[in-house]
Amino acid sequence: MRIAFSTSVLQRGKSGVGQYILALVRALLEAPGDHEIVLLVLEEELPLFAFARGRAEIVTVPETHRRAVRNILWHHTTLPGLLRRMEIDVLHVPSYRRMVWSAPCARVATIHDLAPFHVRGKYDPARMFYGKVVVRQLARRQEEIIAISQNTARDIERFFGVPLQRQHVVHNGIDHQRFRPGLRPEAESEVARRWKLDSPYFLYVSRLEHPAKNHVRLFDAFNRFKSQTASPWLLAIGGGDWPGAELIRTAAAQSPFSRDIRFLGFVPDDALPALYQAAGTMVYPSLFEGFGFPPVEAMACGCPVLSSTRGALAEVIGNAAEVLDPENVDSMTQGLSRMASDGARRKELTRLGLVHAAGFDWQRNASQVLAVYREAIARRAASS
Numbered sequence: 001m002r003i004a005f006s007t008s009v010l011q012r013g014k015s016g017v018g019q020y021i022l023a024l025v026r027a028l029l030e031a032p033g034d035h036e037i038v039l040l041v042l043e044e045e046l047p048l049f050a051f052a053r054g055r056a057e058i059v060t061v062p063e064t065h066r067r068a069v070r071n072i073l074w075h076h077t078t079l080p081g082l083l084r085r086m087e088i089d090v091l092h093v094p095s096y097r098r099m100v101w102s103a104p105c106a107r108v109a110t111i112h113d114l115a116p117f118h119v120r121g122k123y124d125p126a127r128m129f130y131g132k133v134v135v136r137q138l139a140r141r142q143e144e145i146i147a148i149s150q151n152t153a154r155d156i157e158r159f160f161g162v163p164l165q166r167q168h169v170v171h172n173g174i175d176h177q178r179f180r181p182g183l184r185p186e187a188e189s190e191v192a193r194r195w196k197l198d199s200p201y202f203l204y205v206s207r208l209e210h211p212a213k214n215h216v217r218l219f220d221a222f223n224r225f226k227s228q229t230a231s232p233w234l235l236a237i238g239g240g241d242w243p244g245a246e247l248i249r250t251a252a253a254q255s256p257f258s259r260d261i262r263f264l265g266f267v268p269d270d271a272l273p274a275l276y277q278a279a280g281t282m283v284y285p286s287l288f289e290g291f292g293f294p295p296v297e298a299m300a301c302g303c304p305v306l307s308s309t310r311g312a313l314a315e316v317i318g319n320a321a322e323v324l325d326p327e328n329v330d331s332m333t334q335g336l337s338r339m340a341s342d343g344a345r346r347k348e349l350t351r352l353g354l355v356h357a358a359g360f361d362w363q364r365n366a367s368q369v370l371a372v373y374r375e376a377i378a379r380r381a382a383s384s
Helices: 016-030 043-052 068-077 079-085 125-141 150-160 184-195 215-229 245-253 272-278 293-300 313-317 329-341 343-357 362-383
Strands: 002-006 036-042 057-061 090-093 106-111 144-147 167-169 201-205 234-238 261-265 281-284 305-307
Touching: 002 016, 016 036, 016 043, 016 362, 036 043, 043 057, 068 079, 090 362, 106 125, 106 362, 125 150, 144 150, 144 362, 150 167, 150 313, 167 362, 184 272, 201 215, 201 272, 201 293, 201 329, 215 234, 215 245, 215 329, 234 272, 245 261, 272 293, 281 293, 281 329, 293 305, 293 313, 293 343, 305 313, 305 329, 329 343
Parallel strands: 002 036, 002 090, 036 057, 090 106, 106 144, 144 167, 201 234, 201 281, 234 261, 281 305
Antiparallel strands: none
């Protein structure tokens, strides 16, 4: 079975979809079976796939095809011929943004979320139209669809008309070699050295995107928390700039406690575990998620979690986190206050989180994805 895997929505690995792609490719390469992986990789992202050299065939996609419109056109015009010449059995596109209309092989797509249907103004009008109208037709043409949560699967049925029985819910995994409990004093020393986080802190790891990631309400809640408690806790914000980042930074600068709001920038993979291990609480007030890696990563590192339940988050965090209402600043303030003051609750959430996070595994994910590929090939053959 020759599998072509499109990686052009990798976004240099700085998003949840990017992390999904890298982790799944690693797991597929390690999975037993007679499959061969062909990676379609934009030129500047080749170094991110150094781990696959000698283990997968890597086809370079010129950088001229990076921008969204040109990349979509490449998928619809150039890719089908390439798949035919390489004698590919199944194409996996790990994002709805690049699903193809036709191909000489079976097609599998991963849909992470349908955020445009839930968060007004998340994208510009052209992207909103593409996500709501064009993708609906593309989704119906795929042999198989992978949804990363039950919540996303229900949305796909509701908004795209693809029945649940035509979908496969395959939960994401996490890398348990990276995300695991560590020695807290060592982690605290590292984050103090690297980011000068020398007091207890709340941690929010997410791209700086407004309004979807809800930073501004979090700052309002943090301001109230600080005013009411005079607590020394800090708020650490990890993540790269996305549309709306300037508004987020302006809101933080206007806070009377701006000195206690620390922007860490994009956090490299090697630094993220220590940041979780040393945090007093991971806070995740997102307005919508198709999955949400950071809460589970934090749990695996022994960090208690305070989270929204929007989108798939209720499904992902289970009963292992304290919850908040992301559109109610009072609810968020109360959550921050409780987590900062109740050490027993943090300890209990740490215990629950470690057990819960153990259920998310990339090897299990890869095994299920390989089964989806085989079903897609069979469906394609049956319809020929």
